Amino acid sequence: MIYHISHVTDITSPCKDVRLISLSSPFISTFEIDPGQYINVKAVINGVEVERQYSVCDLQKDKITIGVKKVKSGIMSSYLIDSIKVGDEIEISNPDGRFIVEPKHEIRKSYLFLAAGIGITPIYKMIKEILEQEPKSEICLLYSNKTEKDIVFKSEFDQWKEMYQDQFHVIYTLTDNVNRSFFGLLKSKSSSWTGKTGRITLDFIKENYSSLESTIQKEVYLCGPTEFNIDLEKIVFELGIPHKQIHKEFFHVDQNTEAIASQNAMNAQLTFTLDGNKQTIEVKAKEKLLDAMIRQGVNAPHSCSSGACASCVCKLVSGKVSMDISLALDEDEIKDGYILACQARPLSPEIEIQYA
Ligand code: FES
Known part of the structure:
Protein backbone atom coordinates (compact mmCIF):
# COMPACT_ATOMS: atom_id res chain seq x y z
CA MET A 1 0.00 0.00 0.00
CA ILE A 2 1.35 3.44 -0.94
CA TYR A 3 1.32 6.14 1.74
CA HIS A 4 1.60 9.92 1.42
CA ILE A 5 2.67 12.45 4.02
CA SER A 6 -0.15 14.84 4.95
CA HIS A 7 -0.50 17.65 7.47
CA VAL A 8 -3.31 18.21 9.94
CA THR A 9 -5.01 21.49 8.99
CA ASP A 10 -8.12 21.47 11.15
CA ILE A 11 -9.66 19.54 14.05
CA THR A 12 -13.27 19.95 15.13
CA SER A 13 -15.25 18.18 17.79
CA PRO A 14 -18.88 17.66 16.75
CA CYS A 15 -19.51 15.66 19.93
CA LYS A 16 -17.74 14.08 22.86
CA ASP A 17 -15.04 11.58 21.87
CA VAL A 18 -15.49 12.34 18.15
CA ARG A 19 -13.15 14.45 16.02
CA LEU A 20 -13.35 15.52 12.40
CA ILE A 21 -9.73 15.78 11.32
CA SER A 22 -8.83 17.57 8.07
CA LEU A 23 -5.59 16.60 6.38
CA SER A 24 -3.87 18.33 3.51
CA SER A 25 -1.37 17.02 0.94
CA PRO A 26 -0.74 17.75 -2.76
CA PHE A 27 -1.38 14.02 -3.42
CA ILE A 28 -4.98 14.36 -2.24
CA SER A 29 -5.91 16.27 -5.42
CA THR A 30 -5.09 13.08 -7.38
CA PHE A 31 -7.42 10.90 -5.27
CA GLU A 32 -10.40 9.36 -7.06
CA ILE A 33 -12.93 8.59 -4.39
CA ASP A 34 -16.34 6.98 -4.33
CA PRO A 35 -18.62 8.24 -1.52
CA GLY A 36 -18.36 5.80 1.40
CA GLN A 37 -14.69 4.89 0.99
CA TYR A 38 -12.01 5.13 3.68
CA ILE A 39 -8.32 5.93 3.87
CA ASN A 40 -5.70 4.19 5.96
CA VAL A 41 -3.91 6.31 8.53
CA LYS A 42 -0.45 5.20 9.63
CA ALA A 43 1.56 6.47 12.59
CA VAL A 44 4.32 5.30 14.90
CA ILE A 45 2.86 5.35 18.42
CA ASN A 46 5.12 4.52 21.36
CA GLY A 47 7.60 2.99 18.93
CA VAL A 48 5.04 0.73 17.26
CA GLU A 49 3.75 1.28 13.72
CA VAL A 50 -0.04 1.29 13.77
CA GLU A 51 -2.46 1.46 10.81
CA ARG A 52 -6.21 2.00 10.97
CA GLN A 53 -8.89 2.93 8.49
CA TYR A 54 -11.17 5.95 8.78
CA SER A 55 -14.10 6.88 6.57
CA VAL A 56 -13.81 9.98 4.45
CA CYS A 57 -16.47 12.55 5.37
CA ASP A 58 -15.33 15.18 2.90
CA LEU A 59 -12.84 15.74 0.08
CA GLN A 60 -12.02 19.17 -1.36
CA LYS A 61 -9.13 19.66 -3.78
CA ASP A 62 -6.05 18.90 -1.64
CA LYS A 63 -7.89 18.44 1.67
CA ILE A 64 -9.55 15.33 3.08
CA THR A 65 -11.61 15.06 6.30
CA ILE A 66 -11.96 11.87 8.31
CA GLY A 67 -14.22 11.06 11.26
CA VAL A 68 -12.62 9.49 14.34
CA LYS A 69 -14.30 8.16 17.48
CA LYS A 70 -12.30 7.23 20.54
CA VAL A 71 -12.70 3.51 21.15
CA LYS A 72 -11.87 1.72 24.38
CA SER A 73 -8.23 0.60 24.27
CA GLY A 74 -7.94 2.01 20.73
CA ILE A 75 -4.28 2.94 20.23
CA MET A 76 -4.77 4.95 17.05
CA SER A 77 -8.07 6.58 17.98
CA SER A 78 -6.67 7.67 21.36
CA TYR A 79 -3.63 9.09 19.59
CA LEU A 80 -5.75 10.98 17.06
CA ILE A 81 -8.16 12.31 19.69
CA ASP A 82 -5.78 13.09 22.55
CA SER A 83 -2.41 13.88 20.98
CA ILE A 84 -2.62 15.06 17.40
CA LYS A 85 -2.67 18.80 16.72
CA VAL A 86 -2.84 21.17 13.77
CA GLY A 87 0.43 21.15 11.83
CA ASP A 88 1.37 17.55 12.75
CA GLU A 89 2.43 15.15 10.00
CA ILE A 90 0.52 11.94 9.41
CA GLU A 91 0.75 9.27 6.71
CA ILE A 92 -2.36 8.43 4.69
CA SER A 93 -3.14 5.96 1.90
CA ASN A 94 -5.23 6.34 -1.24
CA PRO A 95 -8.99 5.81 -0.69
CA ASP A 96 -10.24 2.24 -0.74
CA GLY A 97 -13.35 0.23 0.18
CA ARG A 98 -16.36 -1.43 -1.39
CA PHE A 99 -19.06 0.23 0.74
CA ILE A 100 -19.93 2.90 -1.81
CA VAL A 101 -22.61 4.67 -3.80
CA GLU A 102 -22.13 5.75 -7.40
CA PRO A 103 -24.64 8.57 -7.96
CA LYS A 104 -25.84 9.22 -11.51
CA HIS A 105 -28.11 12.05 -12.59
CA GLU A 106 -30.60 9.89 -14.51
CA ILE A 107 -31.04 7.16 -11.85
CA ARG A 108 -34.09 6.90 -9.58
CA LYS A 109 -33.77 4.74 -6.49
CA HIS A 252 -15.73 -1.70 16.26
CA VAL A 253 -15.41 -5.37 15.44
CA ASP A 254 -15.49 -7.34 18.67
CA GLN A 255 -13.07 -10.05 17.81
CA ASN A 256 -12.68 -13.30 19.68
CA THR A 257 -9.13 -14.26 18.78
CA GLU A 258 -9.54 -17.52 20.64
CA ALA A 259 -12.19 -18.65 18.18
CA ILE A 260 -9.85 -20.96 16.34
CA ALA A 261 -10.21 -24.45 14.94
CA SER A 262 -7.40 -25.32 17.33
CA GLN A 263 -7.76 -29.11 17.25
CA ASN A 264 -6.81 -29.08 13.58
CA ALA A 265 -4.12 -26.39 13.87
CA MET A 266 -0.90 -27.19 12.00
CA ASN A 267 2.21 -25.58 10.57
CA ALA A 268 1.88 -24.89 6.86
CA GLN A 269 3.71 -23.78 3.75
CA LEU A 270 1.96 -20.77 2.28
CA THR A 271 2.48 -19.97 -1.40
CA PHE A 272 1.10 -16.61 -2.44
CA THR A 273 1.06 -14.56 -5.64
CA LEU A 274 1.22 -10.82 -5.02
CA ASP A 275 1.92 -8.17 -7.68
CA GLY A 276 2.81 -10.96 -10.13
CA ASN A 277 5.47 -12.52 -7.83
CA LYS A 278 5.08 -16.02 -6.41
CA GLN A 279 6.68 -16.77 -3.05
CA THR A 280 6.48 -19.47 -0.37
CA ILE A 281 6.78 -18.87 3.38
CA GLU A 282 6.16 -20.75 6.63
CA VAL A 283 2.99 -20.25 8.68
CA LYS A 284 2.99 -21.42 12.29
CA ALA A 285 0.11 -23.47 13.68
CA LYS A 286 -2.77 -21.14 14.65
CA GLU A 287 -1.01 -18.18 13.00
CA LYS A 288 -3.07 -16.03 10.65
CA LEU A 289 -1.79 -15.90 7.06
CA LEU A 290 -1.46 -12.11 7.12
CA ASP A 291 0.47 -12.17 10.40
CA ALA A 292 2.86 -14.76 8.94
CA MET A 293 3.47 -12.62 5.87
CA ILE A 294 4.07 -9.44 7.89
CA ARG A 295 6.38 -11.34 10.29
CA GLN A 296 8.47 -12.40 7.29
CA GLY A 297 8.66 -8.90 5.80
CA VAL A 298 6.00 -9.24 3.10
CA ASN A 299 4.14 -6.02 2.28
CA ALA A 300 0.76 -7.76 2.05
CA PRO A 301 -2.35 -5.58 1.65
CA HIS A 302 -4.29 -5.03 4.84
CA SER A 303 -5.95 -2.33 6.89
CA CYS A 304 -8.28 -3.13 9.80
CA SER A 305 -6.81 -6.60 10.54
CA SER A 306 -10.17 -7.49 12.05
CA GLY A 307 -12.16 -8.95 9.18
CA ALA A 308 -14.18 -5.82 8.49
CA CYS A 309 -12.68 -3.97 5.54
CA ALA A 310 -11.77 -6.55 2.86
CA SER A 311 -8.38 -4.89 2.14
CA CYS A 312 -6.70 -8.30 2.61
CA VAL A 313 -9.09 -10.28 0.41
CA CYS A 314 -7.45 -12.96 -1.74
CA LYS A 315 -8.47 -16.19 -3.46
CA LEU A 316 -7.76 -19.59 -1.96
CA VAL A 317 -6.25 -21.55 -4.86
CA SER A 318 -5.61 -24.78 -2.91
CA GLY A 319 -5.46 -26.08 0.65
CA LYS A 320 -7.74 -25.41 3.60
CA VAL A 321 -8.05 -22.55 6.07
CA SER A 322 -10.46 -21.53 8.80
CA MET A 323 -11.49 -17.91 9.26
CA ASP A 324 -12.20 -16.51 12.71
CA ILE A 325 -14.68 -14.05 11.22
CA SER A 326 -15.48 -12.97 7.69
CA LEU A 327 -17.70 -9.92 8.04
CA ALA A 328 -16.36 -8.24 4.93
CA LEU A 329 -17.27 -11.12 2.60
CA ASP A 330 -20.72 -12.16 1.50
CA GLU A 331 -21.85 -15.77 1.14
CA ASP A 332 -21.27 -15.85 -2.64
CA GLU A 333 -17.70 -14.57 -2.27
CA ILE A 334 -16.94 -17.24 0.33
CA LYS A 335 -18.46 -19.92 -1.95
CA ASP A 336 -16.27 -18.61 -4.78
CA GLY A 337 -13.19 -19.24 -2.64
CA TYR A 338 -12.36 -15.74 -1.43
CA ILE A 339 -10.82 -15.44 2.02
CA LEU A 340 -9.56 -12.72 4.34
CA ALA A 341 -5.84 -13.23 4.95
CA CYS A 342 -6.11 -11.33 8.25
CA GLN A 343 -8.56 -13.96 9.56
CA ALA A 344 -7.44 -17.20 7.92
CA ARG A 345 -5.44 -19.85 9.80
CA PRO A 346 -4.00 -23.02 8.25
CA LEU A 347 -5.97 -26.25 8.26
CA SER A 348 -3.79 -28.10 5.72
CA PRO A 349 0.01 -28.43 5.40
CA GLU A 350 0.08 -26.62 2.07
CA ILE A 351 -1.95 -23.56 1.13
CA GLU A 352 -1.88 -21.42 -1.98
CA ILE A 353 -3.52 -18.01 -2.29
CA GLN A 354 -3.62 -15.36 -4.97
CA TYR A 355 -4.14 -11.61 -4.61
CA ALA A 356 -5.98 -9.72 -7.37
S1 FES B 1 -7.42 -6.31 6.81
FE1 FES B 1 -9.49 -5.65 6.93
S2 FES B 1 -10.58 -7.49 6.52
FE2 FES B 1 -8.54 -8.13 6.58
Whole structure:
Protein backbone atom coordinates (compact mmCIF):
# COMPACT_ATOMS: atom_id res chain seq x y z
CA MET A 1 0.00 0.00 0.00
CA ILE A 2 1.35 3.44 -0.94
CA TYR A 3 1.32 6.14 1.74
CA HIS A 4 1.60 9.92 1.42
CA ILE A 5 2.67 12.45 4.02
CA SER A 6 -0.15 14.84 4.95
CA HIS A 7 -0.50 17.65 7.47
CA VAL A 8 -3.31 18.21 9.94
CA THR A 9 -5.01 21.49 8.99
CA ASP A 10 -8.12 21.47 11.15
CA ILE A 11 -9.66 19.54 14.05
CA THR A 12 -13.27 19.95 15.13
CA SER A 13 -15.25 18.18 17.79
CA PRO A 14 -18.88 17.66 16.75
CA CYS A 15 -19.51 15.66 19.93
CA LYS A 16 -17.74 14.08 22.86
CA ASP A 17 -15.04 11.58 21.87
CA VAL A 18 -15.49 12.34 18.15
CA ARG A 19 -13.15 14.45 16.02
CA LEU A 20 -13.35 15.52 12.40
CA ILE A 21 -9.73 15.78 11.32
CA SER A 22 -8.83 17.57 8.07
CA LEU A 23 -5.59 16.60 6.38
CA SER A 24 -3.87 18.33 3.51
CA SER A 25 -1.37 17.02 0.94
CA PRO A 26 -0.74 17.75 -2.76
CA PHE A 27 -1.38 14.02 -3.42
CA ILE A 28 -4.98 14.36 -2.24
CA SER A 29 -5.91 16.27 -5.42
CA THR A 30 -5.09 13.08 -7.38
CA PHE A 31 -7.42 10.90 -5.27
CA GLU A 32 -10.40 9.36 -7.06
CA ILE A 33 -12.93 8.59 -4.39
CA ASP A 34 -16.34 6.98 -4.33
CA PRO A 35 -18.62 8.24 -1.52
CA GLY A 36 -18.36 5.80 1.40
CA GLN A 37 -14.69 4.89 0.99
CA TYR A 38 -12.01 5.13 3.68
CA ILE A 39 -8.32 5.93 3.87
CA ASN A 40 -5.70 4.19 5.96
CA VAL A 41 -3.91 6.31 8.53
CA LYS A 42 -0.45 5.20 9.63
CA ALA A 43 1.56 6.47 12.59
CA VAL A 44 4.32 5.30 14.90
CA ILE A 45 2.86 5.35 18.42
CA ASN A 46 5.12 4.52 21.36
CA GLY A 47 7.60 2.99 18.93
CA VAL A 48 5.04 0.73 17.26
CA GLU A 49 3.75 1.28 13.72
CA VAL A 50 -0.04 1.29 13.77
CA GLU A 51 -2.46 1.46 10.81
CA ARG A 52 -6.21 2.00 10.97
CA GLN A 53 -8.89 2.93 8.49
CA TYR A 54 -11.17 5.95 8.78
CA SER A 55 -14.10 6.88 6.57
CA VAL A 56 -13.81 9.98 4.45
CA CYS A 57 -16.47 12.55 5.37
CA ASP A 58 -15.33 15.18 2.90
CA LEU A 59 -12.84 15.74 0.08
CA GLN A 60 -12.02 19.17 -1.36
CA LYS A 61 -9.13 19.66 -3.78
CA ASP A 62 -6.05 18.90 -1.64
CA LYS A 63 -7.89 18.44 1.67
CA ILE A 64 -9.55 15.33 3.08
CA THR A 65 -11.61 15.06 6.30
CA ILE A 66 -11.96 11.87 8.31
CA GLY A 67 -14.22 11.06 11.26
CA VAL A 68 -12.62 9.49 14.34
CA LYS A 69 -14.30 8.16 17.48
CA LYS A 70 -12.30 7.23 20.54
CA VAL A 71 -12.70 3.51 21.15
CA LYS A 72 -11.87 1.72 24.38
CA SER A 73 -8.23 0.60 24.27
CA GLY A 74 -7.94 2.01 20.73
CA ILE A 75 -4.28 2.94 20.23
CA MET A 76 -4.77 4.95 17.05
CA SER A 77 -8.07 6.58 17.98
CA SER A 78 -6.67 7.67 21.36
CA TYR A 79 -3.63 9.09 19.59
CA LEU A 80 -5.75 10.98 17.06
CA ILE A 81 -8.16 12.31 19.69
CA ASP A 82 -5.78 13.09 22.55
CA SER A 83 -2.41 13.88 20.98
CA ILE A 84 -2.62 15.06 17.40
CA LYS A 85 -2.67 18.80 16.72
CA VAL A 86 -2.84 21.17 13.77
CA GLY A 87 0.43 21.15 11.83
CA ASP A 88 1.37 17.55 12.75
CA GLU A 89 2.43 15.15 10.00
CA ILE A 90 0.52 11.94 9.41
CA GLU A 91 0.75 9.27 6.71
CA ILE A 92 -2.36 8.43 4.69
CA SER A 93 -3.14 5.96 1.90
CA ASN A 94 -5.23 6.34 -1.24
CA PRO A 95 -8.99 5.81 -0.69
CA ASP A 96 -10.24 2.24 -0.74
CA GLY A 97 -13.35 0.23 0.18
CA ARG A 98 -16.36 -1.43 -1.39
CA PHE A 99 -19.06 0.23 0.74
CA ILE A 100 -19.93 2.90 -1.81
CA VAL A 101 -22.61 4.67 -3.80
CA GLU A 102 -22.13 5.75 -7.40
CA PRO A 103 -24.64 8.57 -7.96
CA LYS A 104 -25.84 9.22 -11.51
CA HIS A 105 -28.11 12.05 -12.59
CA GLU A 106 -30.60 9.89 -14.51
CA ILE A 107 -31.04 7.16 -11.85
CA ARG A 108 -34.09 6.90 -9.58
CA LYS A 109 -33.77 4.74 -6.49
CA SER A 110 -34.90 4.67 -2.89
CA TYR A 111 -32.01 4.58 -0.44
CA LEU A 112 -32.50 3.41 3.13
CA PHE A 113 -29.53 4.24 5.37
CA LEU A 114 -29.40 2.62 8.82
CA ALA A 115 -26.59 3.98 10.96
CA ALA A 116 -25.47 3.78 14.57
CA GLY A 117 -23.07 6.19 16.26
CA ILE A 118 -19.87 6.94 14.36
CA GLY A 119 -21.08 4.55 11.62
CA ILE A 120 -22.60 7.70 10.15
CA THR A 121 -19.25 8.95 8.75
CA PRO A 122 -19.25 7.09 5.39
CA ILE A 123 -23.04 7.54 5.13
CA TYR A 124 -22.79 11.33 5.56
CA LYS A 125 -20.66 11.59 2.43
CA MET A 126 -22.92 9.16 0.51
CA ILE A 127 -26.07 11.15 1.31
CA LYS A 128 -24.40 14.45 0.43
CA GLU A 129 -23.35 13.16 -3.00
CA ILE A 130 -26.73 11.58 -3.78
CA LEU A 131 -28.52 14.81 -2.88
CA GLU A 132 -26.19 16.81 -5.12
CA GLN A 133 -25.90 14.40 -8.04
CA GLU A 134 -28.94 12.10 -8.16
CA PRO A 135 -31.98 14.40 -7.82
CA LYS A 136 -34.63 11.82 -8.77
CA SER A 137 -33.69 9.47 -5.91
CA GLU A 138 -35.11 9.59 -2.41
CA ILE A 139 -33.24 8.98 0.84
CA CYS A 140 -34.41 7.81 4.25
CA LEU A 141 -31.87 7.90 7.10
CA LEU A 142 -32.69 6.13 10.37
CA TYR A 143 -29.92 7.07 12.78
CA SER A 144 -29.48 5.52 16.23
CA ASN A 145 -27.39 6.96 19.06
CA LYS A 146 -27.16 6.53 22.80
CA THR A 147 -27.92 10.14 23.65
CA GLU A 148 -28.75 13.36 21.83
CA LYS A 149 -25.22 14.70 22.28
CA ASP A 150 -23.81 11.68 20.43
CA ILE A 151 -25.60 12.55 17.17
CA VAL A 152 -22.91 13.49 14.64
CA PHE A 153 -23.75 15.90 11.76
CA LYS A 154 -27.21 16.67 13.23
CA SER A 155 -27.19 20.31 12.12
CA GLU A 156 -26.16 19.31 8.56
CA PHE A 157 -28.88 16.64 8.35
CA ASP A 158 -31.52 19.02 9.71
CA GLN A 159 -30.48 21.63 7.17
CA TRP A 160 -30.66 19.11 4.30
CA LYS A 161 -34.10 18.05 5.51
CA GLU A 162 -35.25 21.64 4.97
CA MET A 163 -33.41 22.09 1.67
CA TYR A 164 -34.43 18.76 0.10
CA GLN A 165 -37.88 18.26 1.61
CA ASP A 166 -39.13 15.89 -1.11
CA GLN A 167 -35.93 13.93 -1.28
CA PHE A 168 -34.44 13.53 2.19
CA HIS A 169 -36.06 12.17 5.32
CA VAL A 170 -34.17 11.67 8.63
CA ILE A 171 -35.34 10.10 11.89
CA TYR A 172 -33.11 9.99 14.97
CA THR A 173 -33.63 7.53 17.78
CA LEU A 174 -31.95 7.41 21.18
CA THR A 175 -31.22 4.17 23.01
CA ASP A 176 -30.16 5.66 26.34
CA ASN A 177 -32.43 8.67 26.78
CA VAL A 178 -32.08 9.01 30.52
CA ASN A 179 -30.53 11.42 32.99
CA ARG A 180 -28.34 9.78 35.59
CA SER A 181 -27.60 10.91 39.12
CA PHE A 182 -26.04 9.45 42.27
CA PHE A 183 -23.15 7.88 40.39
CA GLY A 184 -25.44 6.57 37.67
CA LEU A 185 -27.66 4.63 40.06
CA LEU A 186 -30.82 6.68 39.69
CA LYS A 187 -32.20 7.31 36.24
CA SER A 188 -34.94 9.58 34.98
CA LYS A 189 -36.14 10.15 31.47
CA SER A 190 -34.34 13.05 29.77
CA SER A 191 -36.86 15.87 29.53
CA SER A 192 -35.53 17.75 26.51
CA TRP A 193 -35.70 14.99 23.87
CA THR A 194 -39.08 14.71 22.18
CA GLY A 195 -38.03 12.45 19.33
CA LYS A 196 -37.97 8.66 18.98
CA THR A 197 -36.38 6.36 21.52
CA GLY A 198 -35.32 2.72 21.42
CA ARG A 199 -33.48 0.59 18.91
CA ILE A 200 -34.13 0.33 15.20
CA THR A 201 -36.39 -2.70 14.85
CA LEU A 202 -38.58 -4.24 12.15
CA ASP A 203 -41.55 -2.20 13.35
CA PHE A 204 -39.44 0.96 13.51
CA ILE A 205 -38.42 0.54 9.86
CA LYS A 206 -42.00 -0.23 8.78
CA GLU A 207 -43.23 2.86 10.60
CA ASN A 208 -40.61 5.28 9.29
CA TYR A 209 -39.54 4.09 5.84
CA SER A 210 -42.49 5.16 3.73
CA SER A 211 -41.19 3.64 0.47
CA LEU A 212 -41.04 0.11 1.83
CA GLU A 213 -44.12 -1.00 -0.12
CA SER A 214 -43.32 0.93 -3.29
CA THR A 215 -41.91 -0.77 -6.42
CA ILE A 216 -39.00 1.66 -6.77
CA GLN A 217 -35.61 -0.09 -6.61
CA LYS A 218 -34.26 -0.01 -3.07
CA GLU A 219 -30.68 0.00 -1.81
CA VAL A 220 -30.03 -0.44 1.90
CA TYR A 221 -26.79 0.64 3.59
CA LEU A 222 -25.99 -0.50 7.15
CA CYS A 223 -23.14 0.94 9.17
CA GLY A 224 -22.66 0.32 12.85
CA PRO A 225 -21.28 -2.21 15.33
CA THR A 226 -21.31 -5.92 14.48
CA GLU A 227 -24.54 -6.80 16.27
CA PHE A 228 -26.38 -3.80 14.78
CA ASN A 229 -25.41 -4.77 11.23
CA ILE A 230 -26.12 -8.49 11.63
CA ASP A 231 -29.52 -7.95 13.27
CA LEU A 232 -30.62 -5.31 10.79
CA GLU A 233 -29.44 -7.26 7.76
CA LYS A 234 -31.76 -10.10 8.84
CA ILE A 235 -34.64 -7.69 9.43
CA VAL A 236 -34.22 -5.89 6.12
CA PHE A 237 -34.05 -9.23 4.30
CA GLU A 238 -37.26 -10.31 6.07
CA LEU A 239 -38.84 -7.12 4.75
CA GLY A 240 -38.20 -8.32 1.22
CA ILE A 241 -34.94 -6.58 0.22
CA PRO A 242 -32.62 -9.05 -1.57
CA HIS A 243 -29.11 -9.55 -0.16
CA LYS A 244 -27.46 -8.00 -3.20
CA GLN A 245 -29.24 -4.71 -2.42
CA ILE A 246 -28.07 -4.72 1.22
CA HIS A 247 -24.61 -3.20 1.75
CA LYS A 248 -22.82 -3.10 5.06
CA GLU A 249 -19.72 -1.71 6.74
CA PHE A 250 -18.64 -2.82 10.20
CA PHE A 251 -17.27 -0.61 12.94
CA HIS A 252 -15.73 -1.70 16.26
CA VAL A 253 -15.41 -5.37 15.44
CA ASP A 254 -15.49 -7.34 18.67
CA GLN A 255 -13.07 -10.05 17.81
CA ASN A 256 -12.68 -13.30 19.68
CA THR A 257 -9.13 -14.26 18.78
CA GLU A 258 -9.54 -17.52 20.64
CA ALA A 259 -12.19 -18.65 18.18
CA ILE A 260 -9.85 -20.96 16.34
CA ALA A 261 -10.21 -24.45 14.94
CA SER A 262 -7.40 -25.32 17.33
CA GLN A 263 -7.76 -29.11 17.25
CA ASN A 264 -6.81 -29.08 13.58
CA ALA A 265 -4.12 -26.39 13.87
CA MET A 266 -0.90 -27.19 12.00
CA ASN A 267 2.21 -25.58 10.57
CA ALA A 268 1.88 -24.89 6.86
CA GLN A 269 3.71 -23.78 3.75
CA LEU A 270 1.96 -20.77 2.28
CA THR A 271 2.48 -19.97 -1.40
CA PHE A 272 1.10 -16.61 -2.44
CA THR A 273 1.06 -14.56 -5.64
CA LEU A 274 1.22 -10.82 -5.02
CA ASP A 275 1.92 -8.17 -7.68
CA GLY A 276 2.81 -10.96 -10.13
CA ASN A 277 5.47 -12.52 -7.83
CA LYS A 278 5.08 -16.02 -6.41
CA GLN A 279 6.68 -16.77 -3.05
CA THR A 280 6.48 -19.47 -0.37
CA ILE A 281 6.78 -18.87 3.38
CA GLU A 282 6.16 -20.75 6.63
CA VAL A 283 2.99 -20.25 8.68
CA LYS A 284 2.99 -21.42 12.29
CA ALA A 285 0.11 -23.47 13.68
CA LYS A 286 -2.77 -21.14 14.65
CA GLU A 287 -1.01 -18.18 13.00
CA LYS A 288 -3.07 -16.03 10.65
CA LEU A 289 -1.79 -15.90 7.06
CA LEU A 290 -1.46 -12.11 7.12
CA ASP A 291 0.47 -12.17 10.40
CA ALA A 292 2.86 -14.76 8.94
CA MET A 293 3.47 -12.62 5.87
CA ILE A 294 4.07 -9.44 7.89
CA ARG A 295 6.38 -11.34 10.29
CA GLN A 296 8.47 -12.40 7.29
CA GLY A 297 8.66 -8.90 5.80
CA VAL A 298 6.00 -9.24 3.10
CA ASN A 299 4.14 -6.02 2.28
CA ALA A 300 0.76 -7.76 2.05
CA PRO A 301 -2.35 -5.58 1.65
CA HIS A 302 -4.29 -5.03 4.84
CA SER A 303 -5.95 -2.33 6.89
CA CYS A 304 -8.28 -3.13 9.80
CA SER A 305 -6.81 -6.60 10.54
CA SER A 306 -10.17 -7.49 12.05
CA GLY A 307 -12.16 -8.95 9.18
CA ALA A 308 -14.18 -5.82 8.49
CA CYS A 309 -12.68 -3.97 5.54
CA ALA A 310 -11.77 -6.55 2.86
CA SER A 311 -8.38 -4.89 2.14
CA CYS A 312 -6.70 -8.30 2.61
CA VAL A 313 -9.09 -10.28 0.41
CA CYS A 314 -7.45 -12.96 -1.74
CA LYS A 315 -8.47 -16.19 -3.46
CA LEU A 316 -7.76 -19.59 -1.96
CA VAL A 317 -6.25 -21.55 -4.86
CA SER A 318 -5.61 -24.78 -2.91
CA GLY A 319 -5.46 -26.08 0.65
CA LYS A 320 -7.74 -25.41 3.60
CA VAL A 321 -8.05 -22.55 6.07
CA SER A 322 -10.46 -21.53 8.80
CA MET A 323 -11.49 -17.91 9.26
CA ASP A 324 -12.20 -16.51 12.71
CA ILE A 325 -14.68 -14.05 11.22
CA SER A 326 -15.48 -12.97 7.69
CA LEU A 327 -17.70 -9.92 8.04
CA ALA A 328 -16.36 -8.24 4.93
CA LEU A 329 -17.27 -11.12 2.60
CA ASP A 330 -20.72 -12.16 1.50
CA GLU A 331 -21.85 -15.77 1.14
CA ASP A 332 -21.27 -15.85 -2.64
CA GLU A 333 -17.70 -14.57 -2.27
CA ILE A 334 -16.94 -17.24 0.33
CA LYS A 335 -18.46 -19.92 -1.95
CA ASP A 336 -16.27 -18.61 -4.78
CA GLY A 337 -13.19 -19.24 -2.64
CA TYR A 338 -12.36 -15.74 -1.43
CA ILE A 339 -10.82 -15.44 2.02
CA LEU A 340 -9.56 -12.72 4.34
CA ALA A 341 -5.84 -13.23 4.95
CA CYS A 342 -6.11 -11.33 8.25
CA GLN A 343 -8.56 -13.96 9.56
CA ALA A 344 -7.44 -17.20 7.92
CA ARG A 345 -5.44 -19.85 9.80
CA PRO A 346 -4.00 -23.02 8.25
CA LEU A 347 -5.97 -26.25 8.26
CA SER A 348 -3.79 -28.10 5.72
CA PRO A 349 0.01 -28.43 5.40
CA GLU A 350 0.08 -26.62 2.07
CA ILE A 351 -1.95 -23.56 1.13
CA GLU A 352 -1.88 -21.42 -1.98
CA ILE A 353 -3.52 -18.01 -2.29
CA GLN A 354 -3.62 -15.36 -4.97
CA TYR A 355 -4.14 -11.61 -4.61
CA ALA A 356 -5.98 -9.72 -7.37
S1 FES B 1 -7.42 -6.31 6.81
FE1 FES B 1 -9.49 -5.65 6.93
S2 FES B 1 -10.58 -7.49 6.52
FE2 FES B 1 -8.54 -8.13 6.58
